[in-house]
Amino acid sequence: MAAKKSAGKAKSANSLPVWDLTDFYPSHTDKAVQKDLDKADTLSAAFAKSYAGKIEKLSGAALAKAIVEYEYLSELFGKLGSYAQLLYAQNMTDSARAQFYQNVQEKLTVLSSRTLFFTLSLNKISDKEMGEKLKDAKLKKYQLARLQTAYFFAQSGQLRGRRSG
Numbered sequence: 001m002a003a004k005k006s007a008g009k010a011k012s013a014n015s016l017p018v019w020d021l022t023d024f025y026p027s028h029t030d031k032a033v034q035k036d037l038d039k040a041d042t043l044s045a046a047f048a049k050s051y052a053g054k055i056e057k058l059s060g061a062a063l064a065k066a067i068v069e070y071e072y073l074s075e076l077f078g079k080l081g082s083y084a085q086l087l088y089a090q091n092m093t094d095s096a097r098a099q100f101y102q103n104v105q106e107k108l109t110v111l112s113s114r115t116l117f118f119t120l121s122l123n124k125i126s127d128k129e130m131g132e133k134l135k136d137a138k139l140k141k142y143q144l145a146r147l148q149t150a151y152f153f154a155q156s157g158q159l160r161g162r163r164s165g
Helices: 002-014 031-051 060-090 095-122 127-133 144-156
Strands: none
Touching: 031 060, 031 095, 060 095, 060 127
16 A cells, blocks of 8 residues: 555646646637637738838837837737747647647738838937937837837847947
């Protein structure tokens, strides 16, 4: 009987925790996953149509609105990507999970390429123009100068100067 108890303890000590991913989705086959992928598809296409080539010309309020939309898309992409990666990490030998992870990653790559222009366009806005835009209270809270600096660090590993003018 003592052997059974210690064997049980050894087994529980070696078992790994299992993530509860139901805060994301009930399962990878749930309709909510496809619904969010479809929503991300629709919203990223609409975002690109509304703002591609227009960021530098937006007023402060309109730029704030674009940032809100971009944040929502980023959160949706993050939710989908995180769920797919964590589900796959739970059992990397499950071919259905591996396929799901690959499909989601491929879809998110396509969708995020539609919105890539946004951060690139923000970085083209001069200090003077950004100063004018930041006079709008809706935009001021975003402190875009900090976002631009962080973006430069993330992209190149070093700080590059912004255009003035």
